[in-house]
């Protein structure tokens with residue numbers, strides 16, 4: 001995964017709370033291999049019921065939405081759908097916990113801003129798109145002419161900027177892991193599943 | 197590509213024990229390989245459970261040419277796509293199941309496949325097989341992994357990238373969540389179950405109510421629950437925003453675990469360790485909430501989020517037009533007048549033997565007015581229900597008795613609710629489209645689903661249970 005530090009693109013608003021991962025990608029698409037691209041599955045059912053849906057009219061890099069975005073199922077496919085659609089950052093007051101980790105693992109920024117800021121942005125954007133600039137390093141953004149500060153976990157910020165990969169990062173601790181394993185199983189033999 | 201964020205230090209392990217600790221602290225400390233200066237911990241994973249949906253994780257591992265680090269601590273199960281009725285399997289369903297079988301065979305993972313007598317939903321069979329134990333850290337690429345916390349385990353769902361990481365290293369990077377204790381005082385009334393406790397707290401605190409917290413359930417009404425009930429309660433933690441839910445292990449837990457296939461042979465020695473896991477009496481939680489169990493009524497959801505739940509005696513409230521439209525309801529309608537088209541009993545929330553017993557207690561000698569599907573949580577639950585005569589009760593009532601799997605909870609195997617149809621369901625998510633495109637889901641306990649079947653509408657189970665409990 002390659003890192004990024006700035007977005008210069010377009011933003012749209014999705015005026016809904018609790019947009020869960022079942023909506024982001026309905027379960028029936030999840031047997032598809034990734035290399036076909038998941039962008040077409042993003043919010044599939046709402047989009048296909050509504051030709052004028054904002055995501056049918058624009059191809060934004062930034063999504064503005066309400067609280068608890070990405071709640072529910074741990075399906076990382078929800079993030080693939082967003083990323084393959086071209087989205088690099090989602091701004092919301094809060095996110096589903098597992099969704100946030102999945103997002104960061106795929107280069108997608110879950111940026112937290114206040115509810116009041118979201119209200120104002122959604123008002124401003126309405127059903128149209130607007131220019132968006134996001135600076136991951138400084139935690140600043142300008143969307144539809146409004147400047148704002150967002151918060152993101154500093155570890156995630158570094159991961160996103162550098163495109164760091166956890167498996168590579170963990171490799172350097174292999175010796176500590178092996179030592180820990182030995183100690184744990186010696187002290188707690190019951191932790192090993194019994195096999196006859 | 198790879199770089200440490202900051203320096204690493206070993207976790208101090210001495211002296212800690214003078215400070216009162218919560219169960220989360222104890223479990224966390226016992227699994228922390230190291231902690232980076234930024235506060236992220238590398239945790240040792242005792243059990244990693246995979247299912248068909250883990251194919252992205254395996255693909256990532258293969259793309260890097262890596263092996264599964266601990267095949268003996270990794271277990272696979274066919275559940276999400278498992279067919280529950282006889283007949284031809286759809287091509288993509290067959291493909292998903294075959295892919296898991298191929299990955300398991302290639303990596304030396306014990307797989308509970310469709311023919312295995314231990315097959316079932318991952319969160320049902322983990323405990324049933326004795327793979328789930330107090331004191332373990334358990335991960336699975338599924339958000340309802342919180343279920344296993346019912347045993348006093350640190351159990352949470354992860355995404356596909358994390359699945360690949362665990363496969364490769366048997367560890368997971370996590371930040372320690374804040375602690376929250378949800379206390380249920382008092383005693384549940386007859387006909388009120390763990391499902392109602394869960395829907396109750398989520399409706400009060402909201403789906404974001406426990407975001408960022410690890411929830412420990414405590415209090416007399418929790419202690420009084422069976423393991424099945426505790427699993428239902430912990431299962432739904434994620435619907436309240438918590439990645440983790442747990443209950444301190446006690447004699448009920450130990451008795452459940454004893455003698456299960458993968459459980460420790462030296463039960464007594466393990467229990468000695470496990471007895472120390474509960475939160476210390478003086479331990480301080482970041483947040484504490486108390487409910488009175490006696491005040492909880494049978495609860496149903498009316499909307500498209502688990503927080504949109506009310507006592508069955510309530511009326512549909514004013515709500516977003518899009519929600520009411522999707523659900524085909526009008527504000528002000530008494531919930532008990534809402535007609536259902538079908539029912540579903542099953543899932544990792546409420547597909548265990550006790551759930552089926554409760555539903556059968558309502559249905560015995562009665563007929564369902566609407567069609568419905570009953571899918572036991574595992575092949576073992578299925579057999580037990582047949583031996584106890586519960587399956588016959590369902591069939592006599594006019595419901596379909598199916599095989600074990602996730603089934604109509606998520607519809608991946610084709611068990612779907614049709615567009616516009618209304619389903620009373622013992623599952624965990626009433627999200628738009630969850631049970632099928634345009635499907636209208638009402639979540640409730642299995643007993644309440646049975647009541648809805650008998651009445652053909654959302655109904656209070658309490659009168660139907662009189663003299664039957």
Ligand code: SF4
Pocket residue numbers: 275276317318319338340543544545601602605606624
């Ligand atoms: S039963 Fe439903 S919630 Fe549980 S693991 Fe299966 S799909 Fe997920």
